[in-house]
Amino acid sequence: VESGNRTFSHLCVLQQLTGTLTLAVFSAVLGSLQYGYSLGVINAPQKVIEQHYGRSLGVLPEEPLLLSENGTGTEKQEVHPSVVMYWSLSVSIFSIGGVVSSFLVGFVGDLRGRVKGMLMVNVLAVIAGLLMVMAKMWKPHVMVIAGRCVMGFYCGLSSGLVPMYIGEIAPMAYRGSLGTLHQLAIVSGILLSQVLGLEFLLGNDYYWPLLLGLSGAPAVLQSLLLPLCPESPRYLYIKRGMVEEAKNSLRRLKGEYDPSADLEEMRREKEEVEKEAQVSIAVLVRSSLYRQQLFVALMMHLSQQLSGINAIFYYSTAIFERAGVTQPVYATIGVGVLNTVFTMVSVALVDRAGRRTLTLIGLGGMCICAVAMTVGLVYLKVYSWMSYVSMSAIFLFVCFFEIGPGPIPWFIVAELFSQGPRPAAIALAGCTNWTSNFIIGMTFPYIEALCGSYVFILFAVLLFGFTVFTYLRVPETKGKTFEEIAAVFKKGMKQTPGTRKTGTETGTDSQA
Numbered sequence: 428v429e430s431g432n433r434t435f436s437h438l439c440v441l442q443q444l445t446g447t448l449t450l451a452v453f454s455a456v457l458g459s460l461q462y463g464y465s466l467g468v469i470n471a472p473q474k475v476i477e478q479h480y481g482r483s484l485g486v487l488p489e490e491p492l493l494l495s496e497n498g499t500g501t502e503k504q505e506v507h508p509s510v511v512m513y514w515s516l517s518v519s520i521f522s523i524g525g526v527v528s529s530f531l532v533g534f535v536g537d538l539r540g541r542v543k544g545m546l547m548v549n550v551l552a553v554i555a556g557l558l559m560v561m562a563k564m565w566k567p568h569v570m571v572i573a574g575r576c577v578m579g580f581y582c583g584l585s586s587g588l589v590p591m592y593i594g595e596i597a598p599m600a601y602r603g604s605l606g607t608l609h610q611l612a613i614v615s616g617i618l619l620s621q622v623l624g625l626e627f628l629l630g631n632d633y634y635w636p637l638l639l640g641l642s643g644a645p646a647v648l649q650s651l652l653l654p655l656c657p658e659s660p661r662y663l664y665i666k667r668g669m670v671e672e673a674k675n676s677l678r679r680l681k682g683e684y685d686p687s688a689d690l691e692e693m694r695r696e697k698e699e700v701e702k703e704a705q706v707s708i709a710v711l712v713r714s715s716l717y718r719q720q721l722f723v724a725l726m727m728h729l730s731q732q733l734s735g736i737n738a739i740f741y742y743s744t745a746i747f748e749r750a751g752v753t754q755p756v757y758a759t760i761g762v763g764v765l766n767t768v769f770t771m772v773s774v775a776l777v778d779r780a781g782r783r784t785l786t787l788i789g790l791g792g793m794c795i796c797a798v799a800m801t802v803g804l805v806y807l808k809v810y811s812w813m814s815y816v817s818m819s820a821i822f823l824f825v826c827f828f829e830i831g832p833g834p835i836p837w838f839i840v841a842e843l844f845s846q847g848p849r850p851a852a853i854a855l856a857g858c859t860n861w862t863s864n865f866i867i868g869m870t871f872p873y874i875e876a877l878c879g880s881y882v883f884i885l886f887a888v889l890l891f892g893f894t895v896f897t898y899l900r901v902p903e904t905k906g907k908t909f910e911e912i913a914a915v916f917k918k919g920m921k922q923t924p925g926t927r928k929t930g931t932e933t934g935t936d937s938q939a
Contacts, residue, residue, distance in 0.1 A: 444598075448598075452597075452608060457648055457652070463618075464617070465620075467624075468620035469575070471625070472635040472638060479563070480510045483568055484510065484568065486507040529586070532850060533587075533854045535547070541659045556641070559578075581646075583857065586857055589609050590841055593605050593608070593841075595841070602838070604774050607774045608774065609837050614763070618760070618764060621763045657680055661673075663676055668697075670690070692908055696846055696910060706847045708855055711848050717848055720913075723901055723902075724843055724855075726900075727835070728840075732863035732864050734893070735883060735886030738883075738886070747821075762822065762825050773829055773830050774834075783903040785830055786835050788830060797883040798884070799816060799823075800821060844909075844913075
Protein backbone atom coordinates (compact mmCIF):
# COMPACT_ATOMS: atom_id res chain seq x y z
CA VAL A 428 0.00 0.00 0.00
CA GLU A 429 2.84 2.40 0.93
CA SER A 430 4.53 1.67 -2.42
CA GLY A 431 1.29 2.43 -4.25
CA ASN A 432 0.86 5.70 -2.32
CA ARG A 433 4.41 6.76 -3.18
CA THR A 434 3.82 5.98 -6.87
CA PHE A 435 0.57 7.95 -6.88
CA SER A 436 2.29 10.87 -5.10
CA HIS A 437 5.13 10.79 -7.63
CA LEU A 438 2.68 10.88 -10.53
CA CYS A 439 0.87 13.84 -8.97
CA VAL A 440 4.14 15.72 -8.62
CA LEU A 441 5.05 15.00 -12.26
CA GLN A 442 1.65 16.33 -13.32
CA GLN A 443 2.51 19.61 -11.55
CA LEU A 444 5.38 20.24 -14.01
CA THR A 445 3.10 21.63 -16.70
CA GLY A 446 3.97 23.48 -19.88
CA THR A 447 2.67 26.75 -18.39
CA LEU A 448 4.86 26.35 -15.30
CA THR A 449 7.88 25.62 -17.52
CA LEU A 450 7.14 28.70 -19.63
CA ALA A 451 6.72 30.87 -16.53
CA VAL A 452 10.03 29.76 -15.00
CA PHE A 453 11.88 30.07 -18.32
CA SER A 454 10.48 33.55 -18.90
CA ALA A 455 11.44 34.67 -15.39
CA VAL A 456 15.04 33.40 -15.50
CA LEU A 457 15.70 35.34 -18.70
CA GLY A 458 16.16 38.22 -16.27
CA SER A 459 18.77 36.17 -14.42
CA LEU A 460 20.55 35.37 -17.70
CA GLN A 461 20.71 39.10 -18.36
CA TYR A 462 22.13 39.69 -14.87
CA GLY A 463 24.88 37.10 -15.40
CA TYR A 464 25.74 38.45 -18.85
CA SER A 465 26.03 41.98 -17.46
CA LEU A 466 28.28 40.74 -14.65
CA GLY A 467 30.77 39.07 -16.99
CA VAL A 468 30.64 41.14 -20.18
CA ILE A 469 32.73 44.09 -18.99
CA ASN A 470 35.93 42.08 -18.33
CA ALA A 471 36.94 40.73 -21.75
CA PRO A 472 37.07 43.96 -23.80
CA GLN A 473 38.77 46.03 -21.07
CA LYS A 474 41.89 46.98 -23.08
CA VAL A 475 39.86 47.92 -26.15
CA ILE A 476 37.39 50.05 -24.21
CA GLU A 477 40.20 51.77 -22.29
CA GLN A 478 41.72 52.74 -25.64
CA HIS A 479 38.44 54.33 -26.75
CA TYR A 480 38.11 56.12 -23.41
CA GLY A 481 41.63 57.50 -23.84
CA ARG A 482 40.94 58.78 -27.35
CA SER A 483 37.64 60.35 -26.27
CA LEU A 484 39.34 62.07 -23.34
CA GLY A 485 42.19 63.29 -25.56
CA VAL A 486 44.95 61.47 -23.68
CA LEU A 487 45.67 58.89 -26.43
CA PRO A 488 46.34 59.29 -30.18
CA GLU A 489 43.54 58.57 -32.67
CA GLU A 490 44.68 55.12 -33.74
CA PRO A 491 43.19 51.65 -33.27
CA LEU A 492 44.55 49.33 -30.62
CA LEU A 493 46.60 46.41 -31.90
CA LEU A 494 45.83 43.18 -30.12
CA SER A 495 47.81 40.00 -29.76
CA GLU A 496 46.27 36.58 -30.31
CA ASN A 497 45.04 36.26 -26.76
CA GLY A 498 43.27 39.63 -26.87
CA THR A 499 45.76 41.76 -24.91
CA GLY A 500 47.84 44.69 -26.04
CA THR A 501 50.98 43.92 -27.97
CA GLU A 502 52.88 46.41 -25.89
CA LYS A 503 52.52 47.07 -22.20
CA GLN A 504 51.32 50.68 -22.13
CA GLU A 505 50.86 52.87 -19.06
CA VAL A 506 47.16 53.65 -18.67
CA HIS A 507 46.36 57.33 -18.07
CA PRO A 508 44.93 58.04 -14.56
CA SER A 509 41.74 59.57 -15.99
CA VAL A 510 41.15 56.42 -18.07
CA VAL A 511 41.69 54.28 -14.96
CA MET A 512 39.17 56.39 -13.05
CA TYR A 513 36.49 56.15 -15.74
CA TRP A 514 37.10 52.43 -16.25
CA SER A 515 36.82 51.74 -12.51
CA LEU A 516 33.58 53.71 -12.47
CA SER A 517 32.30 51.71 -15.47
CA VAL A 518 32.80 48.48 -13.49
CA SER A 519 31.67 49.63 -10.03
CA ILE A 520 28.63 51.72 -11.08
CA PHE A 521 26.85 48.44 -11.96
CA SER A 522 26.99 47.32 -8.31
CA ILE A 523 26.04 50.77 -7.02
CA GLY A 524 22.91 50.71 -9.20
CA GLY A 525 22.08 47.24 -7.87
CA VAL A 526 22.52 48.28 -4.22
CA VAL A 527 20.14 51.23 -4.65
CA SER A 528 17.41 49.40 -6.57
CA SER A 529 17.48 46.26 -4.40
CA PHE A 530 15.64 48.25 -1.71
CA LEU A 531 12.73 48.72 -4.15
CA VAL A 532 12.16 45.01 -4.89
CA GLY A 533 9.32 44.66 -2.37
CA PHE A 534 7.61 47.85 -3.54
CA VAL A 535 7.79 46.91 -7.24
CA GLY A 536 6.73 43.30 -6.59
CA ASP A 537 3.68 44.37 -4.56
CA LEU A 538 2.72 47.37 -6.71
CA ARG A 539 1.19 45.50 -9.67
CA GLY A 540 2.26 41.92 -9.04
CA ARG A 541 5.36 39.82 -9.75
CA VAL A 542 4.78 39.38 -13.50
CA LYS A 543 3.91 43.00 -14.22
CA GLY A 544 6.79 44.06 -12.00
CA MET A 545 9.29 42.09 -14.10
CA LEU A 546 7.64 43.44 -17.23
CA MET A 547 7.89 47.06 -16.10
CA VAL A 548 11.58 46.94 -15.18
CA ASN A 549 12.48 45.56 -18.62
CA VAL A 550 12.22 49.14 -19.87
CA LEU A 551 15.39 49.87 -17.89
CA ALA A 552 17.27 46.95 -19.50
CA VAL A 553 16.34 48.06 -23.02
CA ILE A 554 17.40 51.66 -22.29
CA ALA A 555 20.70 50.42 -20.85
CA GLY A 556 21.38 48.21 -23.87
CA LEU A 557 20.68 51.07 -26.29
CA LEU A 558 22.99 53.43 -24.41
CA MET A 559 25.86 50.95 -24.60
CA VAL A 560 25.31 49.82 -28.18
CA MET A 561 25.49 53.49 -29.26
CA ALA A 562 28.63 54.17 -27.20
CA LYS A 563 30.75 55.15 -30.23
CA MET A 564 28.22 57.78 -31.35
CA TRP A 565 29.13 60.15 -28.53
CA LYS A 566 31.55 60.02 -25.59
CA PRO A 567 32.14 56.29 -24.94
CA HIS A 568 33.00 56.72 -21.25
CA VAL A 569 29.77 58.66 -20.57
CA MET A 570 27.56 56.27 -22.59
CA VAL A 571 29.02 53.10 -21.04
CA ILE A 572 28.89 54.42 -17.49
CA ALA A 573 25.27 55.58 -17.97
CA GLY A 574 24.31 52.24 -19.54
CA ARG A 575 26.02 50.21 -16.80
CA CYS A 576 24.33 52.31 -14.09
CA VAL A 577 20.86 51.77 -15.57
CA MET A 578 21.61 48.07 -16.13
CA GLY A 579 22.76 47.72 -12.51
CA PHE A 580 19.52 49.34 -11.37
CA TYR A 581 17.59 46.83 -13.50
CA CYS A 582 19.59 43.83 -12.22
CA GLY A 583 19.10 44.86 -8.58
CA LEU A 584 15.34 44.65 -9.14
CA SER A 585 15.46 41.53 -11.31
CA SER A 586 17.69 39.57 -8.90
CA GLY A 587 14.94 39.95 -6.26
CA LEU A 588 11.80 39.66 -8.39
CA VAL A 589 12.85 36.46 -10.19
CA PRO A 590 13.48 34.28 -7.07
CA MET A 591 10.36 35.74 -5.44
CA TYR A 592 8.15 34.77 -8.39
CA ILE A 593 9.66 31.30 -8.87
CA GLY A 594 9.51 30.56 -5.13
CA GLU A 595 5.79 31.41 -5.07
CA ILE A 596 4.73 29.45 -8.17
CA ALA A 597 6.92 26.33 -7.73
CA PRO A 598 5.33 23.10 -6.41
CA MET A 599 6.81 22.20 -3.01
CA ALA A 600 8.54 19.06 -4.35
CA TYR A 601 10.38 21.10 -7.00
CA ARG A 602 10.81 24.40 -5.15
CA GLY A 603 14.56 23.87 -4.70
CA SER A 604 15.28 22.68 -8.24
CA LEU A 605 13.28 25.46 -9.87
CA GLY A 606 14.76 28.02 -7.48
CA THR A 607 18.28 26.93 -8.45
CA LEU A 608 17.51 27.75 -12.09
CA HIS A 609 17.97 31.43 -11.16
CA GLN A 610 21.65 30.76 -10.41
CA LEU A 611 21.98 28.46 -13.44
CA ALA A 612 20.78 31.29 -15.68
CA ILE A 613 23.24 33.71 -14.03
CA VAL A 614 26.27 31.46 -14.61
CA SER A 615 25.06 30.68 -18.15
CA GLY A 616 24.97 34.43 -18.79
CA ILE A 617 28.50 34.82 -17.44
CA LEU A 618 29.73 31.99 -19.68
CA LEU A 619 27.96 33.44 -22.73
CA SER A 620 29.60 36.83 -22.12
CA GLN A 621 33.03 35.18 -21.79
CA VAL A 622 32.64 33.33 -25.09
CA LEU A 623 31.23 36.30 -27.03
CA GLY A 624 33.93 38.49 -25.50
CA LEU A 625 36.71 36.57 -27.26
CA GLU A 626 38.73 38.88 -29.53
CA PHE A 627 37.81 37.06 -32.76
CA LEU A 628 34.07 37.30 -31.96
CA LEU A 629 32.82 40.54 -30.39
CA GLY A 630 35.59 41.52 -27.95
CA ASN A 631 37.43 43.68 -30.49
CA ASP A 632 37.82 47.30 -31.53
CA TYR A 633 34.86 47.22 -33.94
CA TYR A 634 32.18 45.15 -32.18
CA TRP A 635 32.64 45.92 -28.46
CA PRO A 636 29.57 48.27 -28.29
CA LEU A 637 27.42 45.43 -29.66
CA LEU A 638 28.94 43.07 -27.07
CA LEU A 639 27.89 45.40 -24.25
CA GLY A 640 24.54 46.29 -25.84
CA LEU A 641 23.48 42.65 -26.12
CA SER A 642 23.03 42.67 -22.33
CA GLY A 643 19.59 44.19 -22.99
CA ALA A 644 18.52 41.58 -25.56
CA PRO A 645 16.97 39.03 -23.14
CA ALA A 646 14.62 41.77 -21.89
CA VAL A 647 13.02 41.97 -25.34
CA LEU A 648 12.31 38.22 -25.41
CA GLN A 649 11.11 38.28 -21.80
CA SER A 650 8.71 41.14 -22.59
CA LEU A 651 7.11 38.97 -25.28
CA LEU A 652 6.77 35.91 -23.03
CA LEU A 653 5.73 37.35 -19.65
CA PRO A 654 2.18 38.34 -20.78
CA LEU A 655 1.60 34.61 -21.40
CA CYS A 656 2.53 33.72 -17.81
CA PRO A 657 0.08 33.52 -14.88
CA GLU A 658 0.49 35.80 -11.87
CA SER A 659 1.70 34.30 -8.60
CA PRO A 660 -1.34 32.67 -6.92
CA ARG A 661 0.08 33.51 -3.49
CA TYR A 662 0.24 37.19 -4.43
CA LEU A 663 -3.32 37.10 -5.82
CA TYR A 664 -4.80 35.33 -2.77
CA ILE A 665 -2.77 36.70 0.15
CA LYS A 666 -1.95 40.22 -1.04
CA ARG A 667 -4.99 41.02 -3.18
CA GLY A 668 -7.65 38.68 -1.75
CA MET A 669 -8.58 37.49 -5.27
CA VAL A 670 -9.60 33.89 -4.52
CA GLU A 671 -11.03 32.90 -7.92
CA GLU A 672 -8.08 34.44 -9.78
CA ALA A 673 -5.68 32.57 -7.50
CA LYS A 674 -7.57 29.31 -8.17
CA ASN A 675 -7.36 29.87 -11.93
CA SER A 676 -3.66 30.68 -11.67
CA LEU A 677 -3.03 27.45 -9.72
CA ARG A 678 -4.84 25.40 -12.37
CA ARG A 679 -2.86 27.06 -15.17
CA LEU A 680 0.40 26.34 -13.37
CA LYS A 681 -0.35 22.80 -12.14
CA GLY A 682 -2.95 21.49 -14.57
CA GLU A 683 -6.43 20.21 -13.74
CA TYR A 684 -6.37 19.21 -10.07
CA ASP A 685 -8.16 19.97 -6.80
CA PRO A 686 -6.51 23.18 -5.50
CA SER A 687 -8.34 23.11 -2.16
CA ALA A 688 -5.23 22.01 -0.17
CA ASP A 689 -3.10 24.81 -1.66
CA LEU A 690 -5.87 27.36 -1.12
CA GLU A 691 -6.30 26.23 2.48
CA GLU A 692 -2.59 26.71 3.14
CA MET A 693 -2.79 30.19 1.60
CA ARG A 694 -5.86 30.99 3.69
CA ARG A 695 -4.02 30.11 6.91
CA GLU A 696 -1.02 32.15 5.83
CA LYS A 697 -3.28 35.08 4.93
CA GLU A 698 -4.82 34.94 8.41
CA GLU A 699 -1.36 35.05 9.97
CA VAL A 700 -0.37 37.97 7.73
CA GLU A 701 -3.52 39.91 8.67
CA LYS A 702 -2.63 39.56 12.36
CA GLU A 703 0.66 41.35 11.66
CA ALA A 704 1.21 44.97 10.77
CA GLN A 705 2.50 45.83 7.29
CA VAL A 706 6.10 44.64 7.23
CA SER A 707 8.44 47.24 5.74
CA ILE A 708 12.23 46.94 5.72
CA ALA A 709 12.44 49.13 8.85
CA VAL A 710 9.85 47.00 10.68
CA LEU A 711 11.60 43.80 9.59
CA VAL A 712 14.96 44.98 10.95
CA ARG A 713 13.49 46.06 14.31
CA SER A 714 11.11 43.13 14.87
CA SER A 715 12.31 40.37 17.18
CA LEU A 716 9.66 38.10 15.60
CA TYR A 717 11.68 37.75 12.38
CA ARG A 718 15.18 38.23 13.80
CA GLN A 719 16.31 34.62 13.52
CA GLN A 720 15.08 34.18 9.93
CA LEU A 721 16.62 37.51 8.91
CA PHE A 722 19.96 36.67 10.52
CA VAL A 723 20.09 33.32 8.69
CA ALA A 724 19.07 34.90 5.36
CA LEU A 725 21.67 37.69 5.55
CA MET A 726 24.45 35.34 6.69
CA MET A 727 23.77 33.00 3.77
CA HIS A 728 24.05 35.88 1.30
CA LEU A 729 27.24 37.07 3.01
CA SER A 730 28.65 33.53 2.81
CA GLN A 731 28.04 33.60 -0.95
CA GLN A 732 29.87 36.88 -1.56
CA LEU A 733 32.58 36.73 1.15
CA SER A 734 33.59 33.20 0.15
CA GLY A 735 36.15 34.57 -2.32
CA ILE A 736 34.28 33.40 -5.41
CA ASN A 737 34.25 36.86 -6.97
CA ALA A 738 37.98 37.15 -6.41
CA ILE A 739 38.27 33.95 -8.49
CA PHE A 740 35.95 35.29 -11.22
CA TYR A 741 37.58 38.72 -11.36
CA TYR A 742 41.19 37.61 -11.16
CA SER A 743 41.24 34.00 -12.43
CA THR A 744 43.05 35.11 -15.61
CA ALA A 745 45.84 36.71 -13.55
CA ILE A 746 46.05 33.62 -11.32
CA PHE A 747 46.30 31.34 -14.36
CA GLU A 748 49.01 33.59 -15.82
CA ARG A 749 50.96 33.33 -12.57
CA ALA A 750 50.50 29.55 -12.71
CA GLY A 751 52.12 29.49 -16.16
CA VAL A 752 49.08 28.97 -18.42
CA THR A 753 49.89 30.26 -21.92
CA GLN A 754 46.26 31.04 -22.89
CA PRO A 755 44.66 32.09 -19.57
CA VAL A 756 41.53 33.46 -21.26
CA TYR A 757 40.53 29.94 -22.31
CA ALA A 758 41.24 28.59 -18.82
CA THR A 759 38.90 31.29 -17.50
CA ILE A 760 36.21 30.11 -19.93
CA GLY A 761 36.87 26.59 -18.61
CA VAL A 762 36.02 27.90 -15.14
CA GLY A 763 32.78 29.30 -16.61
CA VAL A 764 31.91 25.91 -18.12
CA LEU A 765 32.48 24.15 -14.77
CA ASN A 766 30.41 26.87 -13.14
CA THR A 767 27.47 26.02 -15.38
CA VAL A 768 27.83 22.23 -15.22
CA PHE A 769 27.92 22.07 -11.41
CA THR A 770 24.96 24.42 -11.09
CA MET A 771 23.08 21.79 -13.14
CA VAL A 772 24.28 19.21 -10.59
CA SER A 773 22.81 21.37 -7.83
CA VAL A 774 19.49 21.57 -9.73
CA ALA A 775 19.37 17.76 -9.73
CA LEU A 776 20.40 17.33 -6.08
CA VAL A 777 18.86 20.19 -4.12
CA ASP A 778 15.41 18.60 -3.65
CA ARG A 779 16.97 15.23 -2.79
CA ALA A 780 19.96 16.03 -0.59
CA GLY A 781 18.47 19.22 0.87
CA ARG A 782 19.54 22.85 1.09
CA ARG A 783 21.42 22.61 4.40
CA THR A 784 23.44 19.53 3.39
CA LEU A 785 24.54 20.95 0.04
CA THR A 786 25.47 24.30 1.62
CA LEU A 787 27.61 22.53 4.25
CA ILE A 788 29.35 20.39 1.61
CA GLY A 789 29.96 23.43 -0.58
CA LEU A 790 31.32 25.72 2.15
CA GLY A 791 33.51 22.99 3.66
CA GLY A 792 34.93 22.01 0.26
CA MET A 793 35.64 25.65 -0.62
CA CYS A 794 37.47 26.10 2.69
CA ILE A 795 39.79 23.16 1.90
CA CYS A 796 40.32 24.44 -1.67
CA ALA A 797 41.22 27.93 -0.41
CA VAL A 798 43.94 26.40 1.77
CA ALA A 799 45.19 24.26 -1.15
CA MET A 800 45.19 27.32 -3.44
CA THR A 801 47.31 29.22 -0.92
CA VAL A 802 49.80 26.36 -0.63
CA GLY A 803 50.03 26.16 -4.42
CA LEU A 804 50.63 29.89 -4.87
CA VAL A 805 53.17 30.13 -2.00
CA TYR A 806 55.34 27.23 -3.22
CA LEU A 807 54.88 27.90 -6.96
CA LYS A 808 58.41 29.26 -7.37
CA VAL A 809 59.90 26.35 -5.42
CA TYR A 810 58.06 23.48 -7.09
CA SER A 811 56.83 23.92 -10.67
CA TRP A 812 54.18 21.22 -10.23
CA MET A 813 52.46 23.45 -7.66
CA SER A 814 50.84 25.24 -10.63
CA TYR A 815 48.68 22.13 -11.08
CA VAL A 816 47.70 22.30 -7.39
CA SER A 817 46.64 25.95 -7.79
CA MET A 818 44.65 25.32 -10.96
CA SER A 819 42.96 22.20 -9.55
CA ALA A 820 42.06 24.13 -6.41
CA ILE A 821 40.49 26.92 -8.51
CA PHE A 822 38.39 24.47 -10.53
CA LEU A 823 37.26 22.55 -7.42
CA PHE A 824 36.56 25.81 -5.56
CA VAL A 825 34.11 26.81 -8.30
CA CYS A 826 32.52 23.32 -8.32
CA PHE A 827 31.88 23.37 -4.57
CA PHE A 828 30.49 26.92 -4.79
CA GLU A 829 27.89 25.98 -7.38
CA ILE A 830 26.81 22.84 -5.51
CA GLY A 831 25.34 24.88 -2.66
CA PRO A 832 26.58 28.34 -1.59
CA GLY A 833 26.03 29.81 -5.08
CA PRO A 834 22.39 28.98 -5.90
CA ILE A 835 20.76 28.29 -2.51
CA PRO A 836 20.88 31.76 -0.84
CA TRP A 837 18.89 33.25 -3.73
CA PHE A 838 15.78 31.13 -3.17
CA ILE A 839 16.02 30.09 0.49
CA VAL A 840 15.09 33.63 1.59
CA ALA A 841 11.69 33.19 -0.07
CA GLU A 842 11.31 29.90 1.84
CA LEU A 843 12.28 31.33 5.23
CA PHE A 844 9.60 34.06 5.30
CA SER A 845 5.83 34.11 5.02
CA GLN A 846 4.01 36.27 2.45
CA GLY A 847 3.91 39.38 4.67
CA PRO A 848 7.62 39.98 5.32
CA ARG A 849 8.89 38.12 2.21
CA PRO A 850 9.28 41.11 -0.17
CA ALA A 851 11.09 43.20 2.48
CA ALA A 852 13.34 40.26 3.40
CA ILE A 853 14.26 39.60 -0.24
CA ALA A 854 15.01 43.31 -0.71
CA LEU A 855 17.25 43.43 2.36
CA ALA A 856 19.04 40.18 1.44
CA GLY A 857 19.56 41.44 -2.11
CA CYS A 858 21.00 44.72 -0.82
CA THR A 859 23.38 42.76 1.43
CA ASN A 860 24.46 40.63 -1.53
CA TRP A 861 25.07 43.59 -3.84
CA THR A 862 26.85 45.64 -1.17
CA SER A 863 29.23 42.82 -0.19
CA ASN A 864 29.86 42.13 -3.91
CA PHE A 865 30.79 45.79 -4.40
CA ILE A 866 33.06 45.81 -1.33
CA ILE A 867 34.93 42.67 -2.45
CA GLY A 868 35.34 44.02 -5.98
CA MET A 869 36.76 47.32 -4.72
CA THR A 870 38.97 46.04 -1.88
CA PHE A 871 40.35 42.72 -3.18
CA PRO A 872 43.23 44.28 -5.20
CA TYR A 873 44.40 46.12 -2.06
CA ILE A 874 43.99 43.02 0.14
CA GLU A 875 45.93 40.99 -2.43
CA ALA A 876 48.71 43.60 -2.48
CA LEU A 877 48.87 43.43 1.33
CA CYS A 878 48.64 39.63 1.76
CA GLY A 879 50.25 38.44 -1.49
CA SER A 880 49.98 34.69 -2.00
CA TYR A 881 48.34 34.28 1.41
CA VAL A 882 45.22 36.22 0.41
CA PHE A 883 42.99 33.13 0.20
CA ILE A 884 43.79 32.18 3.80
CA LEU A 885 41.52 35.09 4.78
CA PHE A 886 38.70 33.54 2.74
CA ALA A 887 39.45 30.11 4.24
CA VAL A 888 38.91 31.53 7.74
CA LEU A 889 35.64 33.17 6.68
CA LEU A 890 34.47 29.96 4.98
CA PHE A 891 35.20 27.94 8.12
CA GLY A 892 33.11 30.39 10.15
CA PHE A 893 30.23 30.24 7.66
CA THR A 894 30.36 26.42 7.70
CA VAL A 895 30.05 26.36 11.51
CA PHE A 896 27.20 28.89 11.39
CA THR A 897 25.31 26.85 8.77
CA TYR A 898 25.70 23.68 10.84
CA LEU A 899 24.42 25.35 14.01
CA ARG A 900 21.76 27.79 12.80
CA VAL A 901 20.42 27.00 9.32
CA PRO A 902 17.37 24.67 9.29
CA GLU A 903 16.50 22.27 6.49
CA THR A 904 13.62 23.62 4.38
CA LYS A 905 13.33 20.73 1.91
CA GLY A 906 9.80 19.34 1.70
CA LYS A 907 8.33 21.82 4.20
CA THR A 908 5.49 24.26 3.60
CA PHE A 909 6.10 27.96 4.31
CA GLU A 910 3.96 27.53 7.44
CA GLU A 911 6.09 24.62 8.71
CA ILE A 912 9.33 26.55 8.12
CA ALA A 913 7.99 29.52 10.08
CA ALA A 914 7.03 27.14 12.90
CA VAL A 915 10.67 25.95 13.15
CA PHE A 916 11.79 29.49 13.96
CA LYS A 917 8.89 30.11 16.34
CA LYS A 918 9.89 26.99 18.22
CA GLY A 919 13.45 28.29 18.38
CA MET A 920 12.18 31.60 19.79
CA LYS A 921 10.28 29.80 22.54
CA GLN A 922 13.47 28.07 23.59
CA THR A 923 15.45 31.32 23.62
CA PRO A 924 15.62 32.90 27.11
CA GLY A 925 13.74 36.15 27.38
CA THR A 926 11.65 35.95 24.21
CA ARG A 927 8.48 35.06 26.13
CA LYS A 928 8.68 38.29 28.11
CA THR A 929 7.44 40.44 25.23
CA GLY A 930 3.73 40.42 24.60
CA THR A 931 3.95 40.28 20.83
CA GLU A 932 5.92 37.06 20.71
CA THR A 933 3.87 35.44 23.45
CA GLY A 934 0.63 36.21 21.69
CA THR A 935 1.90 34.94 18.39
CA ASP A 936 3.32 31.74 19.84
CA SER A 937 0.16 30.93 21.71
CA GLN A 938 -1.87 31.41 18.53
CA ALA A 939 0.47 29.06 16.65
